[in-house]
Amino acid sequence: MDSNVAEPYSGAFRKDSMWPSVPAHEALRHCRRFLVDLLTNQLPAGAAGPDAPDAPDVDVLGVVCHLTAASRLAESNLVGPPPPPVMARSEPNLVEVLVEWERSGVAVEDALRRTRGLTGSLLAMNLFTYELDIRRAMGVGDPAYHPALAMALDVAVSGAGAMVGLLGLPPVRFETPGSCWEVGEGEPEVTVWAAPLELYRCLIGRRPPGRIRSLRWSDDPEPWLQVFEWQPFRPSDIPVGRPRCRHVVYRV
Secondary structure, three states, X not given: OOOOOOOOOHHHOEEEEOOOOOOHXXXXXXXXXXXXXXXXXXXXXXXXOOOOOOOOEOOHHHHHXXXXXXXXXXXXXXXXXXXXXXXXXXXXXXXXXXXXXXXXXXXXXXXHOOOOOHHHHHHHHHHHHHHHHHHHHOOOOOOOOOOOHHHHHHHHHHHHHHHHHHHOOOOEEEEEOOEEEEEOOOOOOEEEEOOHHHHHHHHOOOOOHHHHHOOEEOOOOHHHHHHHHOOOOOOOOOOOOOOEOOOOOOOO
């Protein structure tokens, strides 16, 4: 990995922010520790979160398996091949998966202290996004402040900026209390205002097009709605609501 690569995608946008800068390894550790503590302590065995009939299920065990696999892949790239995970059963076991995630996460965070690059930013964005999903699935409120939010928004805005360039759209300005980003060449022709987490959810496909249109725009938003369709995220067609957490499985 090139230690001279600034993160994340600094050339994709122009940013003015009063938010504190948090290194990727600190943001990752905060997310991981919060989720491990939440999943270990909050729900009893086999319990499910609050019901919301208009929203999809969230397979929390599946999400934790995904996050552990992502951590092991990053560990392999940053440190070297990780040891085989210690699993007593053939089926995923939440307790064992959390133990493996803790082991691998510490290794990744330690490696990221000594290097800079896109890996840390993308890992932090991925983990922060799933933390928000799990919070809502388990009925836990959004954080008032989160050390991963600034970095995650930078990555999301850079993806939107790539779409502005790809589609040949006029420049756009994203503004939220304490920070703003301008993407595209020249002075922005439109500004969109939103609270930080709402802007983030719109940019990563967690909001339907109607919700994106309802943000505070300085002009007709229609030409710029495609900006919110950058891969791997697309606006959700699911009604806004709180996802159910049905598949939290504790096989101890």
